[in-house]
Amino acid sequence: MSDAANLDVFDRRESEVRGYVRAFPTVFDRASGSTLVDADGREYLDFFAGAGVLNYGHNNPVFTRALIEYLERDGIIHGLDMATSAKRAFIEAFEQYVLAPRGLDHKLQFTGPTGANAVEAALKVARQATGRSNVVAFTNAFHGLSVGALAATGNSTYREAAGMPLGNVTRLPYDGYLGADVDTLDLFEKMLGDPGSGLDLPAAVIVEAVQGEGGINVASVPWLQRLRALTAERGILLILDEIQSGVGRTGSFFAFEAAGIVPDIVTVSKSISGSGLPMSLVLLRPEVDVWKPGAHTGTFRGNNLAFVSARVALETYWADAEFTDAVAAKSALLRAELEAIAAEYPELGFVVRGRGLMYGLACDADRALAGRISKEAFTRGLVIETSGAFDEVLKFLPALTITDDELRRGLAIVRESLAAVRSA
Structure with a gap:
């Protein structure tokens, strides 16, 4: 069994209350920016951002350096x-x-x-x-x-x-x-x-x-x-x-x-x-x-x-508008892509809603679909969760510092995953 697949100790000793490990069953080891790396070295693109904790990405070097300096001076x-x-x-x-x-x-x-x-x-x-x-x-x-x-x-x-x-x-x-x-x-x-x-x-x-x-x-x-x-x-x-x-x-x-x-x-x-x-x-x-x-x-x-x-x-x-302007541009990209996905599957009645880089693709016609897409996306190297009363919403919460290329790559995985679960 690979290191990343070895979840035995968690199953044996961690409380049944654990949740996210069930959705994303691997042992994560490192992270940088919008990339997570598991114990086997496999990379995952992160559209989850710690449920909104990591707006500036994983291990942002600006913060890491400041923290190290603070620790080193006691x-x-x-x-x-x-x-x-x-x-x-x-x-x-x-x-x-x-x-x-x-x-x-x-x-x-x-x-x-x-x-x-x-x-x-x-x-x-x-x-x-x-x-x-x-x-x-x-x-x-x-x-x-x-x-x-x-x-x-x-x-x-x-x-x-x-x-x-x-x-x-x-x-x-x-x-x-x-x-x-x-x-x-x-x-x-x-x-x-x-x-x-x-x-x-x-x-x-x-x-x-x-x-x-x-x-x-x-x-x-x-x-x-x-x-x-x-x-x-x-x-x-x-x-x-x-x-x-x-x-x-x-x-x-x-x-x-x-x-x-x-x-x-x-x-x-x-x-x-x-x-x-x-x-x-x-x-x-x-x-x-x-x-x-x-x-x-x-x-x-x-x-x-x-x-x-x-x-x-x-x-x-937050000293000037450069950061918020960049978020606005990425938001427009994300919304346009989600609306395009919704238009490609009119029979599913997708609803796109959100602001900034906090978006949802909701499907009341098939409330289990979002969960199936999330699961399939994980096998393809994307971490993305669901939300809503019935977990019917695929939830897009990437880091605000994500690059346009990473955003497009993650959206491509969502498209591939949706096509895969629809044809299964």
């Missing part, structure tokens, strides 16, 4: 929420390259290193700031799998795993859930104004501008703007979950920027460190920052290595 690694030079430099860079250009005046809260922890903190502070407990979330939302975040997550498979009731969340239909001609916020507005609706005035509304795990569902600009207006009128805090859709994934730094709105709270994780090191933060309007010192802690809320690479990412990629 820079602080673990610092809880103490002040460190690495944290100070990151905050200053975030002010300069993210907050100031967008006219944002949010405070930064460094939570535990997972996106779920950022969501937990956002929900907790929203409830404290308003004195209310109910939260509105949307169909097909994904906000994490710890209990508070899970209550706002839609997928029944994840929810059932909680083993307990998940309360204090009202679920409403996301934009487009009832069809393109229905504005689902009509229901929200009606319920807010009707004392008989059973909807307690929410502390907050939590929403993804582009739903990732839910199937690459894109909220329209008018829908997001109306949601912001409805919440602002009634003193409801608006939380934008930018954990997967942020940090350039949809073209702009934040996905909500397209709507020209200012959320009260923003959750950020996944690609914020740039290097793949764990890091999360919550952006809070100053008046929402009602925390008492130490009211939300975590042993690893001060990942200084992540601060180093996160700062370098901002300085390298």
Whole structure:
């Protein structure tokens, strides 16, 4: 048995909860840019990017060099929420390259290193700031799998795993859930104004501008703007979950920027460190920052290595428009190719949706097709996952630094894989 095919120890000792290894059954050993290499030396093109963690690619040399230099000078690694030079430099860079250009005046809260922890903190502070407990979330939302975040997550498979009731969340239909001609916020507005609706005035509304795990569902600009207006009128805090859709994934730094709105709270994780090191933060309007010192802690809320690479990412990629212009060009290429694939198979009723380099090819006519394409693509050297309530969406999440040639090569593998599974 080859080294890459030898998964015995994982089968023998790792919990049954493991997931991605089942979809991509090989032992990965090295990675660079948009290429993964397994233990046998076989290369795979990566259209997965760590589920959105690796927006700048694997082992980006800009970050690697900065991290090595920091380690070699004995820079602080673990610092809880103490002040460190690495944290100070990151905050200053975030002010300069993210907050100031967008006219944002949010405070930064460094939570535990997972996106779920950022969501937990956002929900907790929203409830404290308003004195209310109910939260509105949307169909097909994904906000994490710890209990508070899970209550706002839609997928029944994840929810059932909680083993307990998940309360204090009202679920409403996301934009487009009832069809393109229905504005689902009509229901929200009606319920807010009707004392008989059973909807307690929410502390907050939590929403993804582009739903990732839910199937690459894109909220329209008018829908997001109306949601912001409805919440602002009634003193409801608006939380934008930018954990997967942020940090350039949809073209702009934040996905909500397209709507020209200012959320009260923003959750950020996944690609914020740039290097793949764990890091999360919550952006809070100053008046929402009602925390008492130490009211939300975590042993690893001060990942200084992540601060180093996160700062370098901002300085390298967000100082001007060159990076976002390149993403826009690749986005146009990706969308054109996906629309061409959809046109070639009209009988499948493919729907192309997404923004930036966050796209989905959805097939409701054959909900198992996306999974079959993903499996076939892996045998041909492409790592690509699925999403959606029925895993009916082939999910394109390549690194934002991917080359045009790599993007075209991966799309060619998708075409070949689709043809192969259709003829099987």
